[in-house]
Amino acid sequence: MLFVHPGELRQAKWTDINLDAAEWRYVTSKTKTAHIVPLSDQAVEVLQELCPYTKRSEFVFPGVRSALKPMSENTMNAALRNLGFDSDTMVGHGFRAMARTVLDEVLGYRPDYIEHQLAHAVKDSLGRAYNRATHLPERRKMMQAWSDYLDKLRVAEPNVLAFKAKRA
Secondary structure: OOOOOHHHHHOHHHHHHHHHOEEEEEEEEOOOOOOEEEOOHHHHHHHHHHHHHHHOEOOOEEEOOOOOOOOOOOOOHHHHOOOOOOOOOOOHHHHHHHHHHHHHHHHOOOOOHHHOOOOOOOOOOOOOOHHHOOHHHHHHHHHHHHHHHHHHHOOOOOOOOOOOOOOO
């Protein structure tokens, strides 16, 4: 739902999340720059439900063996394996590529909004040094549209037709 780097998600801290403002602010691990993740209504709801279980830890997703550490870096991929996805089909990082593609090709969002949300350096022909735009209002709408899209997929009827087998 948030399509951040898996390592950043598993190391998310409650002190960086403002549920009232519907924002998660943290420093990216790759570029060491400040990043804001607007939280959709659905993301806020999930975090509110999770809070009573993990609030004793500084981490939103604490480790199983110790709440003093974030969950293991293997946990997300292990969960995907348990759901039946092999590593050629889906890995934790793959949600970023999926979101990037769907937001552009299906939902029609501008690539620079998506790239900002992915915390990528956005190419700017006028000179990035002068451009401080974050497109936060647009990204907030985009994150809500993404969560709404995922909700529709979750409750949609399967779009698969059954074919009758031919008898020889």
